[in-house]
Amino acid sequence: MTVDDQERTAPQTHPVVLPRISADPLDMLVDRMRPALARAVETLQVAAALEADGVTDRIARVEYGFPDVFALAAEVFRRLGPPADDPPAPAATGHGRRQTVRLLLHGPLYALPSAVFPAVLVVVGQRHAILALTLAGVLGWAYAGTVAFAAYKLLGANRPRRAARLLRFSALAAPLLGALAGAVLGRWSLVLLAGGQLTYQLAGTVLMFYRRELWQALAMAPAVVAGVAYLFDDRARDTALIAAGAGVLAAFTAALWCTFKQGSRDELPARLSARGLAGVTAYGILSALLLLHAALPYLSGRLDIAVAVAPLILSMGFVEWRAERFRALAVGLTRTSRRPADFEEHLTRAIGLEILLCAAVPAGLGVVLLAGLRATDPAVFVMVLAHVLLGGAYYVAFLLAGFERFGRLCASLIAALVLHLGAVFLLGRSVTPLTDTVLFTGSVFALLALFLLGLAPSVRQVRHYR
Structure with a gap:
């Protein structure tokens, strides 16, 4: 059997790339680049790989007869054939299902304090409460988002200790920042309301960062029950307010606890953009x-x-x-x-x-x-x-x-x-x-x-x- 006969009878794909006898320098280039480009789906990937391999426009012209690297890449991509098949993805695991449930809970968890808002509106006054919650909500959204972004960047850079420190001090600053926002409106009740709102947002951010959504739900569960009870019985108002304060404090304490004993002391410094x-x-x-x-x-x-x-x-x-x-x-x-x-x-x-x-x-x-x-x-x-x-x-x-x-x-x-x-x-x-x-x-x-x-x-x- 000749080499040509072997090529005609060989399967189109093979888990092992077999050497091929060819006098065409382009075929040799394709065979050399195939392991790195087995799953390429566009010519730009091929061009980038060729340039990384040292192929310049001059080499494309002199050695292969193409005007530039991109024209050469187009022909290499054509000769590569279809992308190699990958092994099937593993089946979903229990961890994957838990991750899904955690993410689905994020929206409802942030909304848990709203269960006691009717009781808060009666005590503080609707107009003032709305202003305080609006101001604290805007600040909290931006503050929590920035802190989470920075913490994930540090974690991605293998700096878990620095990420934990950032989360800890950011959470500790949240009550003060919220209180300052409430003080702008001029009433002590609004200071407590805005401070509590911002504290809960940062506590929730930290607990979600460390995948402790269940702790957050358990901390606020009594407040939700008391808030719903108030809708049916006005006498539950004080109970709802106390449960809300205790829930925020419990979530805040749990969040701070999560930030300790993370990473090692010899971590290198990291800079954020x-x-x-x-x-x-x-x-x-x-x-x-x-x-x-x-x-x-x-x-x-x-x-x-x-x-x-x-x-x-x-x-x-x-x-x-x-x-x-x-x-x-x-x-x-x-x-x-x-x-x-x-x-x-x-x-x-x-x-x-x-x-x-x-x-x-x-x-x-x-x-x-x-x-x-x-x-x-x-x-x-x-x-x-x-x-x-x-x-x-x-x-x-x-x-x-x-x-x-x-x-x-x-x-x-x-x-x-x-x-x-x-x-x-x-x-x-x-x-x-x-x-x-x-x-x-x-x-x-x-x-x-x-x-x-x-x-x-x-x-x-x-x-x-x-």
Whole structure:
């Protein structure tokens, strides 16, 4: 049997790359590069590998007869054939299921203190309580997001002790920061309220960082029970307030305890990017403003409209879970796609499906809310729709944050805020709740479109998933 006969009868793929007799220098180059490019799905990957191997434009011209490295890469990619098959992914484990449950609980866990808000409103006063909670909410969202981002960066750099120290001192500073925010409003009750709100947000951030969501739920369970009891019996008001304070204190203590005995004392110092920290802080502030500015006009007289944000908050854990699964999804597509165009098509379809899923969950919760409110006002329905769309928008925002495109995130949020507030300003006093909610929904549509435009250049680059 001749060498040519062997080549014709050999299988197309083989777990071991067999040597091939060829006088073509390009075939020799393909064989040499095959182990590094066995799963390449686009010519840019091949070009990058060739340049890393020392192939220049001059070598491409002189030795292989191509005008540049990119033209050479296109031919190498063609001769490589389809990507090599990978072994099947392992089946889901119990740890994977626990991780899913943890992420799904994140939204409801942050919302647990709301069970005692009715009792708080009676004691503090609705107007003042809303102002304090709004101010503390904006600060807490930005502060907790920045601290978590920095801590994960340190943990990724193998600095668990420094991450724990950052979390500990950030949590200790939270009550003071919240108290200062409440002091701006001039009442001691608001100092306690804002301080408690910020303390709980940072405690929750630390407990979630160390995967202690169950501790957080157990700490706040008595407060939730007492808060629900108050809705049926006014005499449970003091019990609800005391249980809430005790729950926040218990969660705070547990969070601090988690930060001790982490890492070793001989850790090397690590530096964090000031630009990245500024970006995530600005993103947190703008995200909070987007939600709060829409609900703020209705907090004093139209709670049925303001509470439309609840389905989104409760479903944020689901959105986070789907976003965490994205990288594994994209890596899987690189292994099954034969051409770059196939990868982009499949990835676009997958992202579209994920957006629909992340909108479907708040939509289902929104239907339950509308039924519970027995709503008939179209403005309530439109406001729920806006937050359903925000579920999909925040999925894309999670992906952008994963690529650290905080500039695009902030620019898109600013554009959405300007679009809504500018339209309301132009219409003046004649804006009805229905008109306002329709305008807000339009700004959310625009936000989703801007997020997708910002995501497109990064998400299609296969190098991110290798």
